[in-house]
Structures are given as structure tokens and as C-alpha cells.
Amino acid sequence: MTLVKQKVLAMNGDEAVAYAVKQSDVDVVAAYPITPQTIIVERFSEYVHNGEVDTEFVCVESEHSALTACLAASAVGARAFTATASAGLALMHEILFVTSGCRAPVVMAVVNRALSAPINIHCDHSDAMAERDSGWIQIYAENSQEAYDSVIQAFRIAEHTDVLLPVMIGLDGFFLSHTLENVKVLPDETVRNFVGTRKFPLVKSHEGKLVPFRLDPENPITIGPLALFDYYFEIKRQQEEAMRKALPIIKQVHDEYAGISGRRYGNGLIDAYRLEDAEIAAVCLGSTAGTVKTVVDELRSKGIKAGLLRLRTFRPLPTEEIKNALANVKAVGVMDRACSFGGFGGPVFHEVRHVLYDLQTRPHVSNYIYGLGGRDTSPMMIHQIYQDLQQIVETNRVEKPVQFIGVRE
Amino acid sequence: MSEWKFTAKEIAEKPELFASGHRACAGCVPATVHRLVLKAARGPIIASHATGCIEVSSTIYPYTAWRIPWIHTAFENVAANASGIETALKVLRRKGKIKNEHVDVVAFAGDGGTYDIGIQALSGAAERGHDFLYVLYDNEAYMNTGIQRSGGTPHGAWTTTSPAGKVIPGKPQFKKPIAEIMVAHEIPYVATASPFYWKDLIAKARKGLEAEGPAFLHVIAPCPRGWRFPTEKGIELSRLAVETCVFPLWEAVDGEYRLSAPSKVIALKPERKKPVKEYLKIQGRFRHLFTPEHEHVISEIQEIVDKRWKRLLKKCGIA
């Protein structure tokens, strides 16, 4: 594969997402506006009304119907896309599970925003984290460029016949969605060829024929039946299998895309920054990684062996990669932009600490809950985390496993 | 809309798109309604279903009663399913990704999935003008979950959430005029039907499919379990519902109301209008009303039926 020439456009994250959707030969978009996702639907409406896309845009009356319409369109064989945030994602909750259960490869941008109450339009990850068990692949972008690239990759991952799972691309509300950035875009043709057309696996219909898995009057199948204790469990087991199979496919698609675009995000699953010889490391998702990287550079210039592990793919969880990346670190500080009320730390902490448990020599792992409701996360706060990690290494103990950063207590 | 003419023989010979062998109760009229509606199919068709009795009893995996492509996703969103299906068909045909032929879309839902939890998706789909037929099979309660009241349950009826108590004898509220609400959406076709008048029902289902834009077919569908009547009485009750004017038959084409023949006969010969008592007395769900302390509820039911009948006659230009 050879690198293609690319244009640079000044776009915010939402515009970058809309642009990627415009180029990906999407058949149906059904979406409902919510801050900070609105720009996506607005831009896309313009594309439709100006005849720049051959896509049907269904202006539904709710997010519940948005996802339902995408799921049903996908079952007919369409490539379908939606976008939402916060309350909108929560309203979709029921249908998120139905979409993955029906194995509909819908792609959705989630512009991460806090959940009510109190109502708050700014960034945190409580919306997507509440849906981490919904059977969707979850990829979190660090910047608008990555949001653009990831949406294009998402169609390939979702529609891969070994996967057939819906994919969520998370981008941080306002930090990415509303911030102008230079985004390199591939030519339309290149994206169109990269995403290709949908392929349908063959399934055995009730007439005993092998037929494409879609609603087709010539080969009728029943999608979304009642399955009781005699079959339900196997169907769910297959979903988990598909998640496992998605891990190498996310990497493959990422690598193939890198071959065309020249852009890599770690290996597609994890993105390690100055981690090779690191003694202390932070783990985070999304745009915070940008700030953390500058702090890591500052620390490194002072001879402190600091590093960062950004989880790009959170579902399926790349357990082996996380283990390998953090095996030689002495203290790991997991940053969570969401709370798991009454639990032991935030959701990313649960997962990372849990994965590291299997190591012969385990690093210390502590948790820092930060940035809820869009609270600014300054380099100073991140320095504070690394200082804490240094102290953990020095004293060889974690005094406070879960801390809240940047909050009045 | 064409005036499709058909004979009983032709209908009998048409393939059964809703196969027998499903697990609905003996005497289930809603199941019959599905079978009749699909007899109106004019070509390729895709169906969608809201959660409810017929959805569960017709698709117990690995079996299915559906000989056409069919999808169920949830309880409150069948109109959004239909919106997605219709939209996908349109764009995929345009792009040459599927065969270039028209495919009809039909959505089925019970009263719960329509009057109550599903009205938002239905109203939205109607407003957007998707081309599909929505069939409400109205068994007047949430039967799948064990006979709870809905916005379509009639006044005075016993259900498990509107019990015939000592203080409150059944459901205090009246049935929501759902079909008129759909007419108010200014969609091209709305009709009511009863499986006793099966030819009328099939003809209306066909018109609904042929209409360009959203069509709404409201079918009375007696449920022996929920209404507490002997299994062989379902079709008789479907007839009595019309003869008592509890469920008059009409259609509104582009908002113009007109009575259908079985109700028109009553409009022209009012002496043929039977008292609601005849309809109520066969059903166990109204049994508690046939007692001295609750008899007044029967009069209330008669009053609302008369009032609504009069209002309908006016809308149909029969004053």
C-alpha cells in the first residue's frame, strides 16, 4: 500500500466525524440532536440537502428511534450510522443491547458528555462507561484526526463477517467536538474503496437454505425472535466470541489504514507513550492523553522515568497488550473520567487492575477520578498524579488506592 | 388506491404467510388477524413486530411462523423499525444494492405497543411520512404480561391492574380514540376493521399497503384469555363489537371519514343497533358490572358508545 496525498481541513471533532461519514458510502443516518453532538447532525443535514451524499437522513423523534431505525435499516442490509451523547445514549440503552444481540453492524459516534443530574453539557465518560457491557465495541479518540480516522475504520471492523458487532467511537465533548484542529482527510475515492460494500455471512434459514443474513423477501429469515433458556445462552456466548475475534481485526484494519494514511495510533488497541523503560505510568482514555504526554515529556527531561498507556480500544479489552505494556512498571495510575458509585474506584481502574492481577510481579495500581462534568484537567493535576506514583514507588505501598483529583472535598 | 376485487376462493388459495403451528392460545383472534392481514399482500413484503403476545408466540426460537422476512427489536419502537426498513429499502434500491422492485412494509403491534409506550415512535413515523402499513391488533390489554390495563382497555373492564374492586369496579377511564388520533396526523389512510367482516378487513389492509405514505389499520381482536370468554366466541364478539357500535367500522381516506358497509347499515337503520349489554355479557371481564351496585357502569358505557357513534356519524356526513 502506498501513502495517498491528503488535504488538510480546519475542522472540529464533530465536523471531522460528519466528514468521515460523508465519505464512507453510508446508506442511512438516523439521529437526534444533543449537545455536544449537534454539529454532526447539522453538518450531515447540509451534505444531504446540498446533494453531496447519497444517504437517507431520518430526522427521528428520539434517540431510541434513532438507534432502532439504524438497527432495522442495517438488518435490511444498509450501512447505518448515528451519533449521540449523554442523555441520548442513556435513552438508547435498551436498544444498544438489542443492536449487538441482533448482530447489526451499526456505527455510532458518542460525543462523551456527563449524565444528569445535575444537568451538565460538558465532557466526562459516564455516558459511554455506563454502556460498557452493552455488546458494543468501544474506541476512544485522542484528537479530531483520530475521530475522523476511527469512524472510517469502524465500518470495516463492524461489518467484518467474523465480527458483526456495532461500534462506538468516543470523542470528548467540547475538548474535541468543538475545538478547531487541522485534520488530514483522505480523498473520497480512497475512503470509498477502503470501506467497500457490506458483505453478508450466510445463515441457515428456517426453510433450510443457506441465505445472506439480511431481511430479503426472496430468502426470508426471522431476526429478533424469542429465545429462552434452551438457546439464549449460546447466542450470548457467540457475541462474546465475536468480541474476542474483533481484537486482531481492529489491529488489521488499523494497520491497513495506516498504510494508506500514514497515521498510527499505537497498534490500534493500545497506544503506549515512552513506556518501554518507564517506572511510573498513567493509564487514560481520550483527549486527556494529549495533556498527559506533555507532562511525561517534562518529567522525562528531568530524568524521571514516566510513561503513558492510552487505551484506544476499551471493548473488547486488549488484556494481553495491557499486561505486556505495564508488566515492568512499578506504579500505575489509572485515570477515570467516570465514577462507579459505591464501587472500588472507576471503571477503567477495575479493568486494568484486574488484568494486572495475573502478573507474577504486579505493579502497584492506584486510581484517580478526574474531570467530571468537564472540570478542567491541568498539567499541574497530572503532575500531582505522577508525584503520587513516585511516592508509591519510594514507600512501596499505596496509601490511598482511590483519589479524586481537582475537586473541592 | 385500486379497488382490489377478490373472491373467498382466491383468498383461500393465497399462500399462508403467517403459518400455523405458532403457540398462541386456542381461539386467539389476534393470530387470525395477522393471517388475514397478510392475505392482502400484493408482492414482496417485510414485517416487523412490537413485543407482545403474537411476537412471542410466533417466533419461539428455533421456530418461526413467519414465511416473510420479519424483525422484532423491542416493545415501544415498531414504527421506528418500519421507518428504518422503509428507508433502507428506498436507498438500497436507488443505489442498485438490492433488486429494483417495490417491497411493502408492515408493522404489527398490540394496544400496549400502540396507545401507550409506542405512541411516540408511531407519531414520529407518521409525521415523517414513511410508506408503511401499521396494524394495531387491539385485544384491549397487555396480554403478554398477564392482562394489565392499557390506554385501549374499555371503561369498566376488569384487568389485573384495574381489578373489579369493592370501591373501584374495573377501569375508571375510557378507551383512547387512537384511530382518530392517527387521522389527525393527516396521513393518507386510516381504517378500523373486525375479523368477522374478513373481506372488509383484507380489503382495508390492501388499501393500507397501497397507500403512499403511512397507513393505520385498527383491528378489534378479542382475546379469550384476557376477556374471559369461551374460545369459540371470538368471532361472534368481533361481530357484536360492530353491531353494538362499540367498535364501528370506518375509513378515512386523506382525512375524509366514511362508514364501512357493516356500520353504514346500522346508521341507516338505527333499530339494528344492539345494546352494549349483549356484547358485555359474554365476557367475564365485565361480569362484575352485572350486579346491582355496579350496573350504572353499563349505562356509562352505553352513553359513551352512543356519544362516540353520534360524533362519528357527523364526521361521516350522516347527521
Ligand SMILES: Cc1ncc(C[n+]2csc(CCOP(=O)(O)OP(=O)(O)O)c2C)c(N)n1
Ligand atoms: C420497555 C418494556 N416495558 C415493558 C415490557 C413488558 N411487556 C412485554 S409485552 C407487554 C404488553 C404487550 O401488550 P400489547 O402491546 O397490548 O400486546 P399483547 O401482548 O396484548 O398482544 C409488556 C408490558 C417490555 N417488553 N418492554
Ligand code: SF4
Ligand atoms: S392471551 Fe389472548 S392475545 Fe395472547 S395468545 Fe392468548 S388469546 Fe392470543
Ligand SMILES: [Mg+2]
Ligand atoms: Mg394487547
